[in-house]
Amino acid sequence: MEVTNLVVLPAVLAFFVLCLYFITKVVRLGKHPNLNLPPGRLGWPIVGETFDFMRTMNEGNVLRFIQERVEKYDARVFKTSMFGDPVVVFCGPAGNKFLFSNENKNVQVWWPSSVRKLLRLSLVNKVGDEAKMVRRLLMSFLNAETLRNYLPKMDSIAQRHIDTYWEGKEQVFVYPIVQLYTFELACCLFLSIEDSDHISKLSLKFDEFLKGMIGFPLNIPGTRFHRAMKAADAIRKEIRMILKKRKVDLEEKRASATQDLLSHMLVTSDPSGRFTTEMEIIDNILLLLFAGHDTSRSVLSLVMKYLGQLPHVFEHVLKEQLEISQGKEAGQLLQLEDVQKMKYSWNVASEVMRLSPPVSGAYREAKEDFTYADYNIPKGWKLHWNTGSSHKDPALFSNPETFDASRFEGAGPTPFSYVPFGGGPRMCLGQEFARLEILVFMHNIVKRFKWDLVIPDEKFKYDPMLEPVEGLAIRLHPSHF
Incomplete structure (x- = not known):
């Protein structure tokens, strides 16, 4: 009985708090009856249309959630409700441009409560001048000129990885x-x-961490968020x-100020002379460990999928x-000049x-x-932009379901139509790091195997990144060029 109470009572309390939160939202909205809000519906109390949205994520087709509502309301902007908040969804390049160019003016960054609670003092939760300072510090390490010094190391790690986990295997996931x-x-x-056992153990903890990233933040035993x-x-x-x-090693000259991001953050101050606190450093490294490997894992898995399906593309690569x-x-x-x-x-990779x-x-x-677009957007409402709303638009990309890497030759796509890394002041700060780790892997893997x-026809789902449901099994055929 006591164990049951320990689990049930917090759940009931959390549900009550969510109800109170939603009622407050409705009351506030009722104070502005004459607002010309975007078309759409807020759905059920508290959950809104969250379950519909999450279902399309699980199907790997969030665009369906967007397209159904764009067609129903005949509008490139619509309202919905997700994760306990009213949300306005902006579609296409015009919507992307508005949100990206109005950062710190009309809009500021926001993430669902689950993300904010997991990433605490990191850049995810910073806005305004504070966010600019943190970005400047991180970008002073993650820019192309700094990362070029680490490229040979990246190449060495890729070669060792393939030797260890791919060589001699007939099939891999x-x-x-x-x-x-x-x-x-x-x-x-x-x-x-660099210790492989240490990395493996840390990787398992990240798997638990990632699975609770998007969803209702119910911190009670048994839930994804609690884990x-x-x-x-x-x-x-x-x-x-x-x-x-x-810190001790730096003081005693046993470590270098340029050996990695941790050292860089410990020894670098902002223009006012302030150093980043230990908790801020820890939370930002947690963020970058997550963002720096999980999105690239998704992209590389998809690159392997498309190269396995398109032999003519493989041969050109x-x-x-x-x-x-x-x-x-x-x-x-490899050196930067090679990349x-x-x-x-x-x-x-861009077409992927x-x-x-x-x-x-x-x-x-x-x-x-x-x-x-002549609609009123109330203060405090959440705003969402979606990559697929422009990536799959036939007005922007002819035959949008067809793989065509030549789309990115010359001037490339229309501005704000191709946004896998976001845009504006909040553009993904790890974009260059991701580009290097993706290309280094492609360079090594295509020379070793077909x-x-x-x-x-394996399905993919968002959880929270796009991932293959069965792990993407492939049969290897050694080449050794």
Whole structure:
């Protein structure tokens, strides 16, 4: 009985709080009966249309949720309700441009409560000048000129990963195996962790952490969110131990100020001379360990899928990578100049992200009342942009379901139509890191293997990144160019 009460009473209390929260929202909305709100419906109390949205995420087709409402209301902007909040969904390049260019003016970043609680003091929860300061600090490490110094290391890790987990195998499951590569890279560049056992144990904790990222933040035993919070605490404890030791090593000259992101954050101050607090460093590294490996794992899995389905595309990628290898001495590792020559390979990765974006979209919040497309958007309402609303628009991309890497030649797509990394002041700060780790892997894997898909029509779902339901099994055929 006591155990039951410990579980049920918090759940009832949480439900009561959510009800009170929703009622408050409705009362506030009732105070403005003359607002010309976007078309749409708020759905059921508290949950709104969350379950419809989550169902399409689980189907790997969030765009269906968007398209059904765009067609029903005949509008490129509509209202709904998700995760306990009224939400306005902005569609297409015009919507993307408005949200991206009005950051810190009409709108500011917002994420569902589950994300905010898991990532606490990180950049995710920073706005205004504070967010600019944190971005500036992180970008001073994650820019191309700094990352070029780590490229040979990235190439070495990719080669060792393929030797260990791919060589000699007839069949592999891409999604779980490629995570070992992307997570090792993130651990190495951000924390200088190179021990494989340590990385594997930390990776398991991240799996629990990621599964509770999007959803209702009910922190009671048995829920995804509760397991995610426990995993986040365990990861923070690990990072804190590394941080404490690193501070001593830096003081005693046993560590370098440029060896990784952790050292960089410990020794770099903002223009006013203020250093980042330990908890801010820990939470931002937690954020980057998550963002720095999980989105790339999704993209690389999808690259492997499309290259396995499209042999003519594979051959073009292989030709480009062999030309780069032939211009290097045996055993010489990749440099930034080599990666800059991988234009077709990056066009292929870009087309993969257009057709199957690893992230379905992101959120903002209205800082004040404003008007968009003649509709009133109330202060405090949440705003959502979705990658698919422009990526699959035939007015922007002819034959949008057809794979065509040439779309990215020359000037490329229409501005604000291709947004896998977002845009504006909140554009993904790990974009260059992701580009390098994706291209380094493509360079190495196509020279070692050809492959075909065990389940050609395998389904993908968002959880929270786009992932193959069965792990994407492939049959390997060694090449060794």
